[in-house]
Amino acid sequence: MNNYQPVIGLEIHVELSTVSKMFCSCPADWFGKEPNTLTCPVCLGLPGALPVANRQAIEWVVKLGLAMRCGINMVSKFDRKHYFYPDLPKGFQISQYDVPFCHGGSYDLLDNKLEKLKTINIKRIHMEEDTGKLIHKNGKSYVDFNRCGVPLVEIVTEPDFENSTQVKQFLEELHTLVLYLNISDANMEEGSMRLEPNISIRKVQGSTLHVPSKKNITLNAVHGMWSDLPNYKVEVKNINSFKFAVQAIDYEIERQIEILKRGDIPPQETRGFDPNIHRTVSQRTKEEAHDYRYFPEPDIPPITLENSYVEGVKADLPELPQQKLRRYIKTYKLRYQDATILISDSKLFNFFEQVSGHLITGHKTEELKDENMYSMVANLIINKKISIDQPIDSFVAEAVKKLKPVETDEEELVRAIDWVINENANAVLNYKQGNINSIMFLVGQVMQKMKGKADAQLVRSKLEEALS
C-alpha cells in the first residue's frame, strides 16, 4: 500500500501582453531587445520617479479571475514588497499583499468523458511588476532593466495536485485559457509563463488516503492552517517547459519519499531544476526567511471597482476552452481527441467554426454525407488533408468534393472491375484465400482505372460482390 501522497501547489506567473508596462508608458515588449533601451525614470527606479497603474492590465487580471471563478475584491490596492537584489531597482517590488484583485477561485480538471477528475482551488490571483534580468557570464553578473516593470499576474493554487500528470494538464489548459482571453502569450520557453511548484509528501495511514484523520491534524506552520499537510515544503525554480515541470516534480517526489523512508524529514528549501541532468539541486545561497515589510503603496490611490464594471468584463468573456470542448463534443459530435486538438489552436478552431457555419448555410446538405459531417471536416482540418491557408469558399468546395459521394458510372464500374480482376489474379486469389486486405489493393486499382471518378465505398461493395 502506498503510504506516501504527494502534495503539490503551484505559483504561476503570467506576463501580460499589454502594450506598455505596468506603472509607466515604456514598451512592454522587451524580449530580444538591446539591453537597457526600454526604460524611463520610473521603471529604472531613479530617485523621484513615481508609478501610475495601467488600467488595461487591471482589466485583464479581473478577466482572468472571472474565467477561473474567482471572487473579485471590489476595493483593492497595491503594496510594496521589500528586498534587495540587483535586478530590483527600487529595492521593493510593487505587488499586492492582503487585498489581491482576485481570490477564492477554482478550476476543474476533466477526463475524456468530460467528467470531473479533480478540482484545483485557486487561492488568489494578484498583480505585480516584473524585475530586470540578471545575466551571469565569466564569473560576473550583469543587469538589463528592459523587463523591469512589465505587468505580471501571479496565480497561487492550493496544494491540491497529487502528481505531475495533473500539473501538466493544468498548465496546458491554463496556457490555452490565457490565450483565449488574449492577455498573454503564456510561453514558458520565453518566460511569459513561469512556474514554481511547491512539493511535499504527506504520510497517510492505510486506506484513509484522501481523508485526513482528525488525530493527524496539527497547526501547520507551512500551509498556514489546521491540516494534516506536511510541515515542510520544497519550492522548485528554473522550470521552463511543461516537460521539465513533469521531470522536476517526479524527481522531487522520489527524492522526498527516499528521505522520508529513511525516517528523516526533507529540509524546507528552494531548489533549482537543472534541465541537463533532469534533477533538482539545492541552491548554494543560504536560505533566510524573508521579511518583506509590506505596507500599502503610498503613491498609488486605491482601486475601487463598480459592479457594472465587473459584470461588463464577465459579459465580454469569450467562450472558454472547456465550454468550447463541451460544445464540440455534444453539438458537433466530435471525438474527444479531435475536439481537444481543435480547441487548443485558435487557427484551427476558428477555421473549423467558419467552415461549419458555411456548410450549414451555404450548401445543400443532402449533397454531403451529413452523418458525422462535422467530424469529417474536423478530420480534414486536423490531418491537413485540405489546406486551411485558403479562403473558406475554396476549402468548402474541396471538402464537398472529398466528402460527397462521387457519382459513379455503374456500367463503366462493372467494366473496370472485370478488367482489374482479370489483370490481378494473385490479389484475387489472396482475397479468396482469406486475406481481406487485398481488397484495398484491388479497390485502388479500380479507382485508378476509373481515374478517381468513383465512390470508394461503392467500388468496394461492388468488388466484394463480384468476388464472392
Place this chain on the structure above:
Amino acid sequence: MQYYKIMNSNSLKVILEKLEKREITSVEITKQYLDEIKKKDSQINAFITVNDKALNEAKLADDKRQRGDKGVLLGVPIALKDVYSTRGLKTTAGSRVLENYIPPYDATAVKKLKQAGAVILGKTNLDAWAHGSSGENSDFGVTHNPYDLKSTPGGSSSGSAAAVASGMAPVAAGTDTGGSIRLPASFCNVVGLKPTYGRVSRYGIIAMGSSFDSIGHITQDVFSSALVLSVTGEIDPNDGTTGKVAVTQYHKLLGKPINGVKLGIIKEFMKEGLDSEIKKNFGKACKTLEDLGCEIVEISLPHVDYATSTYYILVPAEVSSNLGRMDGVRFGNSRDHFSAEAKRRVMIGTYTLSSGYYDAYYNKALKVRRLIINDFNNAFKSVDAIIAPTSPTPPFKLGEKLNEPLSMYLSDIYVCPMNLAGVPALSVPMEPAHNLPCGIQFVGRQFDENTIFNIAHAYEQARGDINLKLKI
C-alpha cells in the same frame, strides 16, 4: 539690503516689473545674484551647486522676451533645493551617496518653472535626504543663518531659506515633509509655503515621506509665493496623488478684505514649551489680525500631541522604503556612504515595518493619523483658517541639538501636524523674538491656498517692514 522691507528688490513684483519695463535684463539680474553668491556663500554655505549655465539661460530668456514671449517667470533666477531632479545638473540630496549623480530628467516642477521662463541659479544645501530641522545633517557642510551666523537656519530646506534671506536668490524651491519649508522660513525671516499635499507634482523630487512630501517654495513676500504656486501647481499624469482640483491664479486673487474671517488658535499649542517672547509676538500678530476685522477663537485638535510620534513612525517607514533604491547599481555610491541620521531613520523605519511590529507601530500610527485628519476637518467646520507660531523656540545655536535626535524632532511640533493632514500652511515673518526671526503660520483646508494667501497678505501689509539686521 540690511533691513527687511516687504517690497524689497527681491520681491518678484519688483523684479518682474523691472524686467517687463526693460529696466534690467535677465542676464544683469542673474549676474547680480551670482555675484551675491560669490560674495556671501562662503560664510553661509547655502549652495551645493551653482549652475554654470545660468547666464546662458538668462540670455535665452532675454532673447525670448525680445521675441514677445510672455512666460510668467521669464528671466527670473530661482534656486532649487537639491532634491529636485534637474537634467544634466548634479542632484545630491545633500548626501555623499549621490555626490556625483546627474539625473537624466527634470522633475515636473522644474519643467514647469523652466516653461515659465525661470533661470536656474543652482541647487541649495539641505539636511541630507531632507532628514532634519537644522541644516546640520548635510554631507556638504553646515548652513548658517544669515541673521546670526552661529545659529541654524532651520531645516531641512536650510540652503533655500538662507539663500533667499541673504539676497542670494529671490525664490528658492523646497520640500516640506514635517515642516521643512516653514521652519527654516521662520528661522530666516522669509515666507515659506507648504502647499496642499498633491497640489504640486512630486514627480522627480527625491522622495522622503511619500504620503507627506509637499513641494513648495521660499520667497521674500506673500505675493511672490502666490505667483510661484500658480506656476508649479499641476494635475500631473505622472503623479497619481495630484488629484483633480484645478490650479488658480493665486497672486491675482490677493487683496480681498478679510473682515469677518474666522481664525482658530490651537489650544494645545499654547502651553509650556512655547518661548515667551514668541508667544508675545504671536499675541501682537493676533491683534493685528483682529484690527483687520478677523474673529479669533480657540479651537482644539485633541490628538495633536501625538502628531510627532505618529510622524516619526510613518515617515521613517516611508524613508526606509524610498532609500532602498540607493543601491549603487545604476547610479550613486554604495549604501556605506549614508550619514548617521539617514541610517537612524532607515533603521527605525525598518523596525516599525518589520514582521511582528507592523501592527503595534505602523498600523497604529495610520489610525492616529486618521484621528488627526478628523481633528483638522472638525476644526475647519468652525473656522476659515488656523493660525499658530511656526516654531516654539527661536533659531537654536549650531551644535545645540546635534547629539539629541529626539530633541531635534521636537522642534517640529507646530509644523508636522499639517503634513499628517495634508493641509496647506504658509509661514510669514512676525516681529523678531530675542532679536532673531520668528514666524506665524496660516493653515487652510486642502486646496484652499487662496484663503491663506489672502489672509497672510493682509497681515503682511498691516505688519509692515521688520526691523531686523542681516549679519552678512
Place this chain on the structure above:
Amino acid sequence: MATKQLTLEEVIHLARLAHLTLTDKEIETYQTQLSSIIDYIGKLNELNTDNVDPANQVTGLSNILRDDEINPERALSQDEVLSNKNDTKQGKFEVDAILQNNE
C-alpha cells in the same frame, strides 16, 4: 530612560534587513538612540484606536490610472540610462557576481 531596549542583535538584524553596514561603535550608539526613539513613539499606545480606519493616504483619491499606451516622452536612451556609471559592459550594468545557478 528607555523602557524598551533593543538588543545588539536586533540592531544588527535591522541593519542587515536594510542593507547597511555598521561599525561596532555605530551599533552601540544606535542601540541607545533607537531605543529612546522607540520608547517615544510607543506613546501612541495610550490612545484607543479601535474602530478607526487607518489613513495611509490623505488625498481621498481612487482609480487614478493610465491608458495602456506607449509614450516616448520620458523614454531614456541607453546612453542616458548608463550615464551615471563607468563600469557598464555592452549596455548592461555590472554587479558583484551572484552565486546562483539561475535567476
